[in-house]
Amino acid sequence: MTKNxxxxxxxKGGLLDRRFFLKKGFVFSVAAMASDKLLAEAxxxxxxxxxxPGDSFSNYGQPSVFEKEAIRWTMANKAAAGNGVSWTPLQxxxxxxxxxxxxxxxxxxxVPQIDPKIHQLFIHGEVKKSxxxxxxxxxxYPMVSRQCFIECGGNSNAGWRDExxxxxVGYFHGMVSCSEWTGIPLKILLNEANxxxxxxxxxxxxxxxxxxxxxxxxxxxxxxxxxxxxxxxERIRPENGYxxxxxxxxxxxxxxxxxxxxxxxxxxxxxxxxxxxxxxxxLPSGKARQFTFxxxxxxxxxxPSYGHQLDKTGFYQISGLAWSGRGKIVKVEVSVDGGKNWGxxxxxxxxxxxxxxRFRIPWHWTGEKALLKSRAIDETGCVQPEREKLIAxxxxxxxxxxxxxxxxxxxxxxxxxxxxx
Amino acid sequence: xxMREFIFFFCFCxxxxxxxxxxxxxxxxxxxxxxxxxxxxxxxxxxxxxxSGQGTAHKGKKxxxxxxxxxxxxxxxxxxxxxxxxxxxxxxxxxxxKTIGTYWPYATTIFDFTRRSMPLDAPGILNNNxxxxxxxxxxxxxxxxxxxxxxxxxxxxxxxxxNRKGFINIYQQEKEND
Numbered sequence: 109m110t111k112n113x114x115x116x117x118x119x120k121g122g123l124l125d126r127r128f129f130l131k132k133g134f135v136f137s138v139a140a141m142a143s144d145k146l147l148a149e150a151x152x153x154x155x156x157x158x159x160x161p162g163d164s165f166s167n168y169g170q171p172s173v174f175e176k177e178a179i180r181w182t183m184a185n186k187a188a189a190g191n192g193v194s195w196t197p198l199q200x201x202x203x204x205x206x207x208x209x210x211x212x213x214x215x216x217x218x219v220p221q222i223d224p225k226i227h228q229l230f231i232h233g234e235v236k237k238s239x240x241x242x243x244x245x246x247x248x249y250p251m252v253s254r255q256c257f258i259e260c261g262g263n264s265n266a267g268w269r270d271e272x273x274x275x276x277v278g279y280f281h282g283m284v285s286c287s288e289w290t291g292i293p294l295k296i297l298l299n300e301a302n303x304x305x306x307x308x309x310x311x312x313x314x315x316x317x318x319x320x321x322x323x324x325x326x327x328x329x330x331x332x333x334x335x336x337x338x339x340x341x342e343r344i345r346p347e348n349g350y351x352x353x354x355x356x357x358x359x360x361x362x363x364x365x366x367x368x369x370x371x372x373x374x375x376x377x378x379x380x381x382x383x384x385x386x387x388x389x390x391l392p393s394g395k396a397r398q399f400t401f402x403x404x405x406x407x408x409x410x411x412p413s414y415g416h417q418l419d420k421t422g423f424y425q426i427s428g429l430a431w432s433g434r435g436k437i438v439k440v441e442v443s444v445d446g447g448k449n450w451g452x453x454x455x456x457x458x459x460x461x462x463x464x465x466r467f468r469i470p471w472h473w474t475g476e477k478a479l480l481k482s483r484a485i486d487e488t489g490c491v492q493p494e495r496e497k498l499i500a501x502x503x504x505x506x507x508x509x510x511x512x513x514x515x516x517x518x519x520x521x522x523x524x525x526x527x528x529x
Numbered sequence: 530x531x532m533r534e535f536i537f538f539f540c541f542c543x544x545x546x547x548x549x550x551x552x553x554x555x556x557x558x559x560x561x562x563x564x565x566x567x568x569x570x571x572x573x574x575x576x577x578x579x580x581s582g583q584g585t586a587h588k589g590k591k592x593x594x595x596x597x598x599x600x601x602x603x604x605x606x607x608x609x610x611x612x613x614x615x616x617x618x619x620x621x622x623x624x625x626x627k628t629i630g631t632y633w634p635y636a637t638t639i640f641d642f643t644r645r646s647m648p649l650d651a652p653g654i655l656n657n658n659x660x661x662x663x664x665x666x667x668x669x670x671x672x673x674x675x676x677x678x679x680x681x682x683x684x685x686x687x688x689x690x691x692n693r694k695g696f697i698n699i700y701q702q703e704k705e706n707d
Contacts, residue, residue, distance in 0.1 A: 186609055191649060216646065217646065230565060240560040249556070321570075370568060388696060394619070399701070
């Protein structure tokens with residue numbers, strides 16, 4: 109019993125009303141085609157795994173053996189295995205939270221295995237009282253939870269290249285992940301140390317083999333930074349900073365220092381390697397942008413995307429992620445005709461500030477060529493730019509902070525490629 | 530103030546203090562100056578934090594060849610790790626040539642980063658004299674100092690880097706525009 113549905117388009121190219129499924133009584137009447145194999149299987153009353161007891165309990169659950177593709181791809185320096193990155197497979201995920209084992213990694217010299225019993229955190233410099241904390245003490249402090257994204261400043265940097273890279277969306281844009289982090293607001297500890305009026309910056313240092321450090325303005329630290337101990341409910345994984353990580357919501361990954369061991373209050377930044385030689389963006393003028401902490405509004409369609417194949421015409425759900433380091437995402441629009449017409453997508457609720465926002469919109473593909481784009485707008489009015497506009501402002505050699513609109517071209521055979529359009 | 534008022538005032542102060550204590554966990558221990566000095570590796574662009582010791586490019590060449598060359602290439606030309614010296618073109622060319630000589634704004638950063646992070650396979654292995662020497666060598670390779678110039682805590686922050694004025698503080702700029 110199916111009703112014929114009037115597929116009311118909201119934009120040309122078959123984009124449907126984002127609330128299509130919320131409207132009562134509508135049933136999507138597209139003839140479903142099933143393979144012969146599935147038809148044969150459907151006749152079986154019991155499958156083999158229903159004819160004997162299943163597996164036993166496990167101490168720590170693992171993904172299905174049929175989900176072997178949802179893994180991080182790793183890219184390391186050939187001379188130093190712990191120097192490189194691994195990517196979140198955004199094309200295999202849904203919703204807004206990244207599983208802990210799939211959170212992207214960027215290490216400067218490998219993952220330290222830190223014993224929490226001997227780990228200590230120092231606070232010193234422009235404070236009236238220098239303090240040192242052990243983990244047992246820190247675990248007694250009042251904590252807060254906050255869902256937020258972390259994005260490496262170098263994420264999506266292949267976008268600056270002259271030719272569009274042909275790879276899965278996660279291996280181009282997957283140096284971003286989103287978790288619920290739980291920990292201690294930094295202002296509590298800094299108030300105990302009693303900052304002097306000269307204190308304006310905090311030099312933050314990790315306890316890994318590279319003893320990585322970076323300087324953060326005190327205003328940000330006192331505003332919303334916290335010391336995370338838990339990630340998505342469990343203790344942070346070693347590759348994400350166990351036992352202690354600084355979370356600076358909305359700011360580039362490098363300032364979210366892992367394996368945190370020292371906070372040095374100062375009246376000025378240290379001008380360390382990671383705020384001068386790296387994580388600065390060279391402009392065509394020869395000058396470079398420095399202390400560009402905020403990750404700007406960005407979105408991308410994760411499904412369908414490169415590597416997927418549209419086998420049949422008819423209904424598809426376009427789904428993707430949007431985020432902004434300046435606050436909440438207020439709108440994400442999708443175009444299937446290369447930006448001539450745009451339809452507003454449904455945002456998954458609740459929309460959280462400085463967090464992944466999942467957007468979805470139904471689409472009826474007629475089998476013709478299409479050009480998919482998404483465009484995010486945040487609560488400060490920042491609109492995700494087209495690539496041409498970004499390059500006009502920044503040139504092509506800035507490397508960091510690429511947030512341009514991503515375009516997927518769909519051929520009349522349903523093949524998907526990455527294009528600049 | 531009568532005695533009675535004084536006692537009342539005294540009790541009031543004590544109770545406020547107790548309340549204050551209960552509101553702050555205060556579970557940190559006092560960190561001794563000695564331990565902080567040992568842990569504090571930060572070096573600022575004016576030289577604050579630089580340790581004693583010294584070196585020249587002449588001595589630094591040997592340090593470089595033993596600990597750095599396998600990744601950074603002959604004369605800092607780059608290999609599996611970044612190019613450090615020998616830029617053939619400028620920052621406004623396409624692609625730009627970013628080396629210590631063309632890009633790094635402060636000489637102190639070389640010492641700081643090498644001390645904390647390098648060499649990747651054995652960080653912490655270089656002593657202060659070796660660190661000053663290899664810093665001098667990298668400055669020499671970039672044509673910034675002479676081969677026999679002594680680099681130490683007093684001379685290093687005075688080294689004038691060609692791209693010292695090459696950066697725009699975006700954080701400051703946005704704050705001022707707010």
